[in-house]
Amino acid sequence: MRDKSISLADGVAHQVVCLRNISRYLSDSEREVHDVLNTLAHLLPEGWQYSSDTCVRIVWGEMVTESANFKETQWKQIADVQSGDTVIGTLEIYYLDEKPEAEEGPFLFDERSLLETVAAELGSYLEHKQIQRLKDQQHRELELYASLLRHDLRNDVGVIVGNTEILKMIMPDRDENLDQIITSTEAVCVRMMSLLNVFGRAATISSTDPVTMIKKIAEQTKEINPDMKVQLEIAKEAEGAKIPESKLLPLVFDNILRNAAVHAGQSPEVQISITKENRVLKIIISDDGPGVAEEVRERLFQKGVSTRGGGLGLYLSKHVVETMGGSITLLDSEYGKGAVFEIVLPTIN
Structure with a gap:
């Protein structure tokens, strides 16, 4: 009985260490997603009782990451990876060969709990990476918009100023041409407001x-x-x-x-x-x-x-x-x- 208690305690300790290491990697925003998933695939087996006979596959859309010893077998645990309510991938654990019957086939309930916890953390990580990529993209686009606005405004204002000077010199009756200038000015303002309004919205995964x-x-x-x-x-x-x-x-x-x-x-x-x-x-x-x-x-x-x-x-x-x-x-x-x-x-x- 004492040996069994020690074994269970060791198993829990391994899971705690495994989860701590995984959480550390998922909190590193500087690493590329591919590197993080590859590291996760090789860390995760340490949380299972037969770690040397455990392999992992992570599926995210069309990206598939597998541990070096991966082989698909009939002894498996699978958890969905979600972003909000949307399933965006799966986290899969396989035993390479048959093991004694336990609580969930050859697996333990604690292992199921660990798998679900890691899948939830992974979903949050991938969602964060997508939002961050969108924010970075919007920031770069805003810089491009500034360049575009400067270019367009310089040309448009130059035309307006030039037309105004010509009108002053050669046209005593300027009503029709003034209407044209007003129309051009309004068009510039509308374009400016449209461009600026585009970036007035909150960042979401779109x-x-x-x-x-x-x-x-x-x-x-x-x-x-x-x-x-x-x-x-x-x-x-x-x-x-x-x-x-x-x-x-x-x-x-x-x-x-x-x-x-x-x-x-x-x-x-x-x-x-x-x-x-x-x-x-x-x-x-x-x-x-x-x-x-x-x-x-x-x-x-x-x-x-x-x-x-x-x-x-x-x-x-x-x-x-x-x-x-x-x-x-x-x-x-x-x-x-x-x-x-x-x-x-x-x-x-």
């Missing part, structure tokens, strides 16, 4: 359906440019994919399609291909225009560099995509055979 968004932008582009053809090719696995919400991302696609409409010649044709592999969404946009000259290609995404004098569109587009953990690239194509852009974005659960 997602966007990129396929629906791109379809909408393509339709809007065709309405504005009736001679333009936009064809979409969407892989089955890309349907229903979700990406982190970004208020600026629609501007990236709008910018590329608008450039094609203006610079790809008469009746331009644009092909948009959307595919998904693992946790990555890939969008390829190609047009049948003249493409990008070789001397410009290497510097195309730099500020102030452009084939058409503006330079801010692709510069900002690159930073918008990169704040989301993605990339935008001008793919190789022969000059005179169109421009091909590849946009890669991470998906979320």
Whole structure:
């Protein structure tokens, strides 16, 4: 009886130490999620009575992390990992071979309790990481908005000031032109307020359906440019994919399609291909225009560099995509055979 009590006490002590170590790793906000999950998969067996014959699998969306000795067997304990009321993954414990019958198959009730506790802590950790990533993204986007506002306001105010000076010099009756100036001023103010209001909302874990968004932008582009053809090719696995919400991302696609409409010649044709592999969404946009000259290609995404004098569109587009953990690239194509852009974005659960 005394030996059994000592054994139970040792088991509880192991679980306490195991939980303390896991809690320490889950509280380290500087570590990458993959590293934390990998460490967790190798720490967790220490809380089970047959630790050397215990293996672990952690599933989070499409990310699967397994202990080095992992083998799926019939002797298992599984707990859901949740963010709020949503199941976002599972925490799975397996014995590598058959063990004596205990309280829950070969497992103990205390082990079930430990598993549920760790799953709850893991859910809170993953939710926190997603919120933190969203806040970081919004902060970077706010900096980009400041750059965009400075650029737009400088141009708009310059036009207004120039028109005002001309009116003073050559037009004694300024009513109609003053109306135009007032309209321009109102448009600037509305745009400023719209942009600022976007970031007046509280940060939440939000997602966007990129396929629906791109379809909408393509339709809007065709309405504005009736001679333009936009064809979409969407892989089955890309349907229903979700990406982190970004208020600026629609501007990236709008910018590329608008450039094609203006610079790809008469009746331009644009092909948009959307595919998904693992946790990555890939969008390829190609047009049948003249493409990008070789001397410009290497510097195309730099500020102030452009084939058409503006330079801010692709510069900002690159930073918008990169704040989301993605990339935008001008793919190789022969000059005179169109421009091909590849946009890669991470998906979320």
